[in-house]
Each structure stands twice: as structure tokens, then as C-alpha cells.
Amino acid sequence: MDFQLSDEQIAFKNSVFNFARKEIGLNDEETQKYDEKNEFRWDVWKKIANFGLLGLPLPEKYGGAGADTLTTLVGMEAFAHGAGDQGTSLAWGAHTVLCGVPIMLLGTEAQKERYLPKIATGEWIGGFALTEPNAGSDAAAVQLRAVKKGDKYILNGTKMFITNGPIGKVFVVIASTNKELKHFGITAFLVESDFPGFSVARKLNKMGFRTSPTAELVFEDCEVPAENILGAEGDGFIGVGLTILEWERSCLLAAGVGSLEAAMETCIKYAKQRQQFGRPIAEFQAIQHKLADMKVALEASRLLVYRVGCMKDKGIPAMLEASIAKLYISEVGLKVADDAVQIHGGYGYMKEYPVERGYRDAKIGTLGAGTSEIQRMIISRIILDLKKKSRGGAEHGF
């Protein structure tokens, strides 16, 4: 066992944190402004691009930094910690991890050459379109149809809650190519926003994560060249979908760890300054108890995320561990956000304090990337194995 990040990883973590704190975190009023406007921050996006983070895990050959999984999620954690802008962290994550990474892992040479350099520079923004108006948790039930016609596929259907939808230039779109085959009849396509028949139906108005734009996407006889299949036909769920979900449940969660640390710091600072009954509220055990629990949550979350990163870097399947991390971090994140508002009292309910935004932001954790309920289904299925099917996964005591 070795729980130490390498010297390079520590240096990288510090530099990303310092960058994010200086450029974004120190000016929380600006983040508040964009949160209120429900708008993407193009200026910040350019800064992240210039700092070289958008292509972090992508190969150097295509303009990326060639970082391993652990380093990627350390970068995400440090950015979220420093910036305190969860929406922007998500925009980056959806772009790099949910679109760039699957192309890197499963794309053809031509696809990589076309998309990865533009993703690495941020010139093209990427997204991942799985959820539909009527298929969320039950991802295999997608209704968006793709029918082959000559050397093209014709896509018809709607995608819902798509992060980066309004600003994305390229999307990994999950479609059904053969309804009979269910899971095995699902195929992933790379769709560009200027393909005929693609449109952004509407930008959605959200409770939190408002600096990350979300949209409903409509495909009306949308024409996608056959060479834009990602992976193989029929491999869209088992191959592409699950690969992406495993990354999503670990890397994106790393931003949750960073956000948790930012919230904890904000609370400590406030608790030391705020005086009641003649002394700082940090001296009251009721406040201290909440702060201690935040620290416990932080350490536990970080270990769970890093473990998934290490397993992925070693090529060990981490479906179970990713679900554990996702479930724990998102649920404890809700509690931390709640306690953070509570520590701030009435001020915590006001827009000028970042914990108000944090409270709204936190709720997405238990919904996106597979709801808490889905994570519990995955975990209990692996453990209980009621159908006596072998599902793998390193288990303790089983």
C-alpha cells in the first residue's frame, strides 16, 4: 500500500489550485453574477484552455497532456477546490471526460485526429448525450433511433439534460440501432452540432450548476456519416456507455471532493469570525461537530476517488468501487452543503454567500451520472448476486 501522491502529482495539484483560486476563486462575486445569469463563462473557459487542462488525459500526440487517470482527477479536485465554481468544473469534466476520453479510448484514428486536438484546445466543446425525456436511470431504454441509409445513419429523437448542450460542437450520442436487441442494439455516434437535422431545442433553467449550460437536443432526420460510429455498432451501451459512466462516476466526482474542501474552508473561516454570545461560534461544540464531520467526509471522499483512479490506471475494473465512491460522495456532499448553510445561519440563505449556491449545487450529485438509487442497485446486485451470475469485482469477504 502507498497512499502518497507522487511529487509531480503534488506539484501539479498545487499549481492547478493556485491557478483556479487566483483566476476564479478569489472573485466569488463574479461567480455569483454568472450563477444568477445562468450563463457559461467563456473567459474562464479560455483561461482553463490556456492553462492546458482541457486535454489533460488526452494523448500528447493530439495536443493533450497524456496524464493518467489519477493525475486527471487530482487536477479536477484541485480546480474545483480553488475555483469554487462547480458549474464550470462540470463543463470541463463533461467536455474532457465524457467526450474526449471515450474518443481517446474507443475512437478510430481518423476520429481522434479530427476531434481530439480541438477538444484539447477547447476550440470545440464536447458533450455526452445519453439521457432522454423518458429514459434516465434505465439507460438501455433509449428511444432515439438511428437507421442506416447508404453511408449515413439517420437519427431521430430527443436527448434531455445534456451538459454543454447549448455550447457543444461535438457530442457522443447514444442511439438505438436495433430495438429487438435491447442493450446490444445500442450504438454510440459522434454528432457535430452543424450536422443537418441537429438542433438545440431549449436551454434549461436549473436550480444549481448554473454556470454549466444544459439543454434539450433534438435530432430530426439528423444525418450522421457511418464513419462517425464510436466503437462498434451494438457496442454503445456495454462498450461506450459503461466506459463513460465509470469515468463519470470517478473523475467528475473528484470535483465534488474539491468542492467539499472549499465549503469546509469557507465554514471554518466564517465560524472563526462570526461572534455570538461574546465568542466566535467556532468555540461552540454544535458548530465544531459539524466541522469535524466535514473533515471526515473530505478524507473519506478523497480516498474513495483516488482508489478508483489507481484501479483504472492499473487496468482493474472498478465498476463497484466507482459506484461506492459516487454514492458516498454525492450523499455526504448534500449533508455538508446543508451543514454549511446551517453554520452560516441566516446569511447562509443569502445569495452573497457561496454556501447558498453550494446548497443548490449539491443536489445534482445524487441525480446525475446515475441516481443514488441506481448506485445502490449496482452495488447490491454485485454483492447479493441473486441470479448467481458472475459479475466480477474485487470483493471483501465474498
Added chain:
Amino acid sequence: MDFELSDEQKDFQRSFRSFCEKEIAPRAKEVDEKGEFSFENWKGLAKIGFLGLFIPEEYGGSGASLITRAVGFEELSRACAATALSAESSASLCTTPIVEFGTEEQKKKYLPKLARGEFIGAMGLTEPGCGSDLSAIKTRAKKEGNRYILNGNKMLITNGPIADVIVVMAVTDKEADRKGMSFFIVEKGFKGFSAGSPLDKMGTRGSPTSELIFEDCEVPEENLIAEEGKGFLMAMRTLEHARIGMAAWCLGIAQACLDESKKYAQERFAFGKPIGYFQEVNFKIADMKVDTDTARQLIYYAAWLKDQGKPCNVEISIAKLFASEITTKVSSNAVQIHGGYGYMKEYTVERLYRDAKLGEIGEGTSEIQRMIIVRDLLEKY
């Protein structure tokens, strides 16, 4: 970074688990029912070298790392929490001050016997009037010639009724507060020492607990550990080790709850199918898995830090706090999954539920752990 146990540690885990399942677990129910310490278990543990696992090789032990210690206590506790608690008190609480601070003579005299299980060890910190607030202890040690005379009472002492040797903290200088405390090695045959009768407990009933009474108890001066005034520091250092052990102890109970619940959910039918098919049941099991798995990472992390000689006070408290609190929660859900049967003595979870509660109290309550954690936070930020 690497989250995997080494091959050696995995081998140890595998073989020790199989020992515990064969030799320890079958007696767990009886040990609990009778409320009696199992000398048979003790002999078995001694025979395979578990009791000397943490004692350096030159004194008859095998000098294992703290990660290995955590692995071991989890497995033992999973089989029988009471036996694990007694083993922890002897092999960890009692030996740590001697290993880390004792003189060569003390080490030679006591460690080999503790390693072989010939001596059962204990530690005496808590008193009738003080537990969490250790600086308030009242047991006095006064030097008279080449002896110390101890007077006072220790309370809630694990292994109290059966211990051959006890490391005891007493006040040597009342004025010096925390710097006026010292540790002594007391043998059960010392004049003026006696152990009270076993206290009746909710759980861990096979691990005897009692009061210790010191009435002009005569302790030779060579049985002072290190020097006068180092007691508080030594207690803190020892508790760091002990908290890792306690966290692993809790985890063993939680893992046993998960194992039992899994089995029950697969076998018990309701409404025509195994209850494991119902989300009210399998979601609880998923939560147990998340909790135990997370606790395990925190424990290994804290143990690793300690093994590396890095600062780890806070991380140890985090591991202990987390592991103990999830264990009471997990054990409660385990009983719930078992329904009415879970309330019956014939089901293991009934015992586990009672055993679990100790985790939030022993080796520093949850409240004390949070104090340790937050004190550091407020200093750092």
C-alpha cells in the same frame, strides 16, 4: 499510489481468516451467552503467534506493521468481537507503552510472555470519575525508597479480572498537571493490588471488564516506564495505536453484519422471492457495503501513515470515528433486515448489535474524536 494490500498481507489475511472461521467463530455464541472469557481461544491465538504479532522479533514477536494489525483485528473481531477486544487490550494497549518506552529489562521481562500469551495484559487509564478527561485522573503514585506506592481506583478496565500484568497511569506530581503523570507496570501479585468482580455488560460479554483497586499497592521503582511525567504523552501515543485497533475491531463487526445480512437476504423468502430482491432490503445492504468499504480505506490510510512515521493523529481519529459510527448503523440495519429473528439470540446479528455500541465509546468516545479532529482544523485554517 497503491490501494492494494501487499501479497504478504493478503496471505496473512487469508490464512488468519480461515483460522478465525474455524477456531474462533464457532465459540462466539457460547462466549457471549456465558459471559466468560475463552482461554481456549486465547491459547489458539497464542499458538499461531497472533498475540505477539506487534511485538518486535527480538522479544519473541513478529513485529508486524499497523496495516497488518488492522487486517488482523478486523478478521478476529468478525469472528468474535469479545475475544478480539481482549486480544487488543493485551497485545496492543498493554504492550505498546512497553515496546515504545520501556527499558531493556522491562521489555525482556514482559514482552516474551505477552507474546506467548502466558501473560494476559491490560491497561488502566479510566477511573470512576474520569474517562474522556484523562488529565483529571486521581490515582496517586508516591515514591518511597525504591518503591512507588499506588492508591486509587481504575474503572471499566478490559481484561481487569484476568490480567497478569497491567500498565497503569497514575499521578506522580499533582502540581504539574499533564506533565505530572507516569506509567507503571503492575503485576497482579503485587501487594495492595486487587481486581473487582467482572462487570455485567450489554455486549462483548466474553471479554471481562472490572474495576482495579490499588490500596497502598507496592510497585518496584524499576517498573516505572520511561521516566516520571511522561505518562500523558505515552497514553496519547498508545491510544493512537489502540484507536487503529479499535477502528478495525468495529469494522470486523460491520463486516460480519454485512455477511450475515447477505446470507439472510438470499435465503429468506417473502412474497414469493428472496427478500434480497426488495429494494428496502438490498439498498440497506448496498449502504452497508459503502460504509464498510469506506471505513476500511480510512483505517488502512491511517495505519499506513503511522507505519510511515508521518503525522496521523487526526487521520486516526477520523478512521476510529467513522468506523465506529457506521458500525452501529450497519448493525442496526442488519437486525432490521433479519426482522423478528434479528431480535433473537439464535441469530448472530443480535449479538453484533450489542457488541457494536462499544466502538463509539471505547478508546476515546466519538465526542472526543471530533474534538481532536476539529482542534486541528481550527489551527490549520
